Amino acid sequence: AALSAAFPRHGKARKNYVRALVLACSLGLPAMALLYSPYPQQWMADVHNGPGEWKTLRLADGSTLTLNGISAANLHFDSRQRRIELLQGEILVEVAHDGERPFVVQTAQGTLRALGTRFVVRREDDVTVLSMLESRVAAQSANGQQTLEVDAGSQARLSKDAVRLSGSIDTASINGAWRRHQLVVDNRPLPEVLDEIARHRSGRLQFDRAALASLKVSAVLPLDDTDRTLQMLAQTLPITLKTFTPWLMIVSPDTESKK
The missing domain is CATH 3.55.50.30 (Phage tail protein beta-alpha-beta fold)
Structure with a gap:
């Protein structure tokens, strides 16, 4: 009688274990997919937008930031700095003048210090692409070993250990493309x-x-x-x-x- 009573309990425990395992897998697999997707990083950012969206923001210093597509950035503005940390996607920046605080866009591949007013920054996997529309930007690789000034009408690519010019651009076409x-x-x-x-x-x-x-x-x-x-x-x-x-x-x- 004791053995007969034990086996049903064992079978029930095993069924509960299987149900728990199935539930864990059903929750864990989507969680893993979400973890490796771009969306968690996007949702946790200070500013972000979704697919097909274009968003223009007026920043605390009077500068203008426009995001397109799936883009995300953190904003670091205080009495000593003006820094945008671009996490993913593409932004158009129009910088307001401030003689006390430099304006910097930072990515995993380096930093872009504005010496002028208007430029586009795009993240491409392990490369950052800078398109200079007005004035100049000082682009520095993440390891600090290379710095290059990029003038209006030029495009540059940053990796963690290098900055190089990649050709010229039609600034009027790019400005028009962002408007349209x-x-x-x-x-x-x-x-x-x-x-x-x-x-x-x-x-x-x-x-x-x-x-x-x-x-x-x-x-x-x-x-x-x-x-x-x-x-x-x-x-x-x-x-x-x-x-x-x-x-x-x-x-x-x-x-x-x-x-």
Whole structure:
């Protein structure tokens, strides 16, 4: 009788253990996915915006900060400093004059000290891209070993141990693109363009970087309607678009296309 009474309790305990394990997995897997996604960092930032959003803020010193796409930044403003810590995405900064406090944009790859008024900073994985629209910025690598002054009309790329000029830019086109919510690209690899488009979409844009790396894009693309933008690319490049749900689109090479 004692043995018969024990086995049901053992079976019940085992069922409870299995239920607890299933519950832990059902909660743990989404938590892990959230941990490795960009959203926790974005939600905890001082300022942030979501896909497809454009946000302009007036800062405490009178400067203007504009964010686009999935972007996030922390603001450090007090009596001694004016510093923006860009965590992800892209910002347009118009700096108000202050002779006492320098204006700095900081990323994991280095610091950008404003010597002028207007510039764009974009995070790309392990690189920071600076596009200088007016005056100058002193760009310094994170290890402090290299500093370079970047003038208006120039673009620079910062890594943790280097700063280098990467070419010239059309400042009028970039200013117009920010006003009209557009993306201006000149001979950029398609995967980089898709990365920018993905920041302005609510769903996932999936593609094979290596398979599309040889395709280059030069265009002015609307960012307020990314479906239209992707269709424009598909009309001119040998790629196909497959939409499985409103939350998933796959971009693939079209090997039979004669575009």
